[in-house]
Amino acid sequence: MENLESLPFLLENYISSWIPIQNSNYFKFEILIDSQPQTCIILGFKNNEKLVFQGCISARLIQGSINVNASELLVNEWTSIYSCGTQGLLFFEASNSEFSIDYKTSINCKDSDQIQKILNSYPNVLQIISDTTGLIDIQNVLSTQNSIFQPRKYKIPQVSPDINICHEHNFRNFVSIPNFFPFWSLYTENNYKSGCIGSLVFPPQWTNYVEELKGSDGDKDLRIIVAGNKSSGKSTFARFLKNKLLNEPSAVYWLETDLGQPEMNVPGVIALHLLQNPNNLNIETVHITSTYKNIECVRAIGPQFINSANRKLENPVRTQTPSSSSTVLGSVYLGMVTPKENPELYINAISQMMNIYSDLIENVNGVLVVNTQGWTKGMGLDLLADVINLVLPSHYVQMCENSDTDLFFARQVFPTHTKIDMMTTVTGDYGLPHFSLLDTTSKTLDVVESSDSSDDTNSQLAHNKYGVSTYSKPNAKSRIHAHTIRNLSVVCHMYGKSPTGNWKFNVPLTHRLPIAIPFASVQIWICDNDIKQSQVLGLLNGSVVGVVAKYAEDTKKTRELEINNGWPDSNWEFCSLGIIKSVDSAKQIFYLLLAPNSFLRESNFIQLGFVKGPGPHENGIELPVETFIHGGVSDSVMRMNSTNTFESFFSDPLVVQKSNNLNDSPYLSIGTKKT
Known part of the structure; x- marks a missing residue:
């Protein structure tokens, strides 16, 4: 690798100012996480250096000060970081920091001298591994979004007359690890597309x-x-x-x-x-080792759709x-x-x-x-x-x-x-693989927000402090539409996370057993849907509903299904979205699939409500059709078995019972009497 002084003309065209230097500012080595092998990389940053990347990773700060998307990383605390194609890419940026630290660093792995050299030479040091929470598997659910976390084109030819391509190829080979895809250039002199979609800039x-x-x-x-x-x-x-x-x-x-x-x-x-x-001011020792029992991330940084699975905060007064x-x-x-x-x-x-x-x-x-x-x-x-x-x-x-x-x-x-x-x-607009830079001085996009408005269909300019980049009139193929972001949010919400923070995209919705809810325990709101009451069950069958709950000792006891126009009043608490997988009118049972992070308080008296809002063509909430076929077994879509039966509870209030095995069964077990 040649010295940085020989690359001044290249640095001006790069979106990343951090440049890999062999045997100096980076070091790859193998580690074991829960007995599973994985590649890890240590990066050393000088002050104010930055590195743009795409992917799903977990990172922790070893020393110094580094931020991502304006969030300061915490020393010795792992953070899940998701840099994706629905927005400008995230980047690591080192702040102005000194070498003085008030904690020890313990290194217990092969080639520890290389890691110690980085710690001694660079004020800001970062450790990166591939993310293990499973969010990247959302690409298996939504096949149309298979380049959210992985660039469409990352491998580039090594032999090329364009020196930018040669250096980009070398840099990627040096630093990339599974699910971590750094970028240095947006373009090349021969209009070769690097695969980078542009990065965020905060004025x-x-x-x-x-x-x-x-x-x-x-x-x-x-x-x-x-x-x-x-x-x-x-x-x-x-x-x-x-x-x-x-x-x-x-x-x-x-x-x-x-x-x-x-x-x-x-x-x-x-x-x-x-x-x-989540501050961690009382740090005594940062351990760098080759074996980890598990990696627990204290928080997540990334696009808005990852927050759709947030849970109810039961005790807001307690920190x-x-x-x-x-x-x-x-x-x-x-x-x-x-x-x-x-x-x-x-x-x-x-x-x-x-x-x-x-x-x-x-x-x-x-x-x-x-x-x-x-x-x-x-x-x-x-x-x-x-x-x-x-x-x-x-x-x-x-x-x-x-x-x-x-x-x-x-x-x-x-x-x-x-x-x-x-x-x-x-x-501005979201950067996309279709985005084409026409001004060779442009580096980054300032704004990364999509729009629902039909007024925004005219050609637009995306300005930045380096110049002006233009793109042709947006269309369905060249911009991230608002409904795409909503689809990602709804899918994340319905697939959900386990209490340990792992996403459940490896368990298709078609393979999850629903819970049986008797008609007598449910009230229905059809909002502004203009439909006869005799057709309501057909409207609900296979649809997405908002699940609400009311907790009161005077909960109605009735054998009749109550159907209301409009929306529920403020006494009803929103639990989560749900999918009514089937309606058994003979047994008077709804088969409901709740989101894993739904919240139902433990109570002796609970009444559920299903809120059926407008349809997707009337500004309502929809679930992408891919989620109904994810898993590939058509008969499982119609499989409506349940671990609970309710024939003897038709006239009794519904009771919440927590599942004892929530990690393995990502749904709540509800509707049974307390024993």
Whole structure:
């Protein structure tokens, strides 16, 4: 490998400034995790170096300071990191740090001298392994998304007249390990596509804003609304703000009001979340060894769809354990991806979440970040004004394409204490393998947000500090549509995770046994569906529903199936999405497949409700057809066996009983009497 001084002309064209140097800043070696062999790599970074990558990995900081997507990695704590093709790629970026550390590093593996050399030579050191949580297997479920975590083209020819191709080939061979695909160039002089889709860039203004926010010690009740048009970088900035705030020992409340593309939960739901910083200040020794019993990640960094499997937080006053994915304080299921059909229900749900926040803020201090929808015209603007009236923000941030953009509202709409900031960004799009850079000075994409709006179908520009890159008029083949992101979220929600954090994509939905729910234990809401009651069972059969529950001693006892128009009231708690795999009208039983992370409180009295929202062509929630054929055994789709029978419970309230083997059976066992 030649010296870096011989590559100055290449570095200007690279999106990664970290360059592999043999026998210097990287070292690969084999390790055992739970007796399974795996390749591991140690990387040493100089200050301010960055490395762009795609893939599913677990990483931990050995020394120094390195962040991913504005989230600081924790020393000696493993983090799952998912850099995927639905957004600009993530990158490791080393901060300015010194060699001084107040803990020991113990190395117990072959060639320990090589690792020690990296620790002595580089202030920032990282360890990377292939992720073992199973998220990458989502590509086996959704075959149309088989390049989410793996580049379409990563192996490139070694022999080429273009020197960029030669170096890119060498760099990839040096550093890549299974499910870890680093990139250095977006293009070559001969227009050879490297397979990289572009990486995130956070404008300096965003960092300055967060630092100013942290310095406002006098304002203890921080409530920040982030608003903007579709594809303005609104959700990207809100995510950046959340990650930056969580780098400090603090808590962040996240109010999700974007039904179509939520950041922290499944689509069609208004929810309030509590996120807390897993700090690890009391570190004595960092062990680097060749054998690990298991790898437990304290958190996950990646696209929004991984958060759709978040669990209910049962005790928000008690500090969460770092490894917990329990964030949900309260949620309301609307079953639609836009509030335009029922704006009153939408505002009432947000009001309900703000009531929960007001009750909790006295016990758990934290910053409230409100993620809003991108609908800012007509009724959408009126709804945003209602959200402002409910939240009473201390800060309002509006994303704008340029400095001439007008504020959505007159100043009088805001509370007098609200500080208003216009956050400059640009109109952009998700990077895709189809994305073609036409300006040879362009390196990265600033904004990585998709859009539902038909107004965004015109040709657009994606600007950055290095130049301007253009692309042709977007179409169905060349952009990530909002419904694709929703599909990924719903699939992650329904397949779910085990309590140990492993994804269950290796267990097809068609192979999972449903639970039997008697008609007498269920109420049905058909929302605004215009259908005769005699046809409701046909509507429910094989459909996705929102499962809600009510806990009360006066729960109705009846043998009749109750069918209601509209939506349930606020006394009903959202549990999860569910699939009604079959309806047995003779036995009066629903066969229901619940999401693994559904929440049902232990109670002597519980009534379930199924909320059947609008259809997928009417802004409703859908499940991709691939999930019904994943597994390949058609008769298993119709197999409706259940471990529980309910003939003797038709007139009794439903009782929740936790499964004793949740790891092996990713569904709850409910509907049985306590013994």
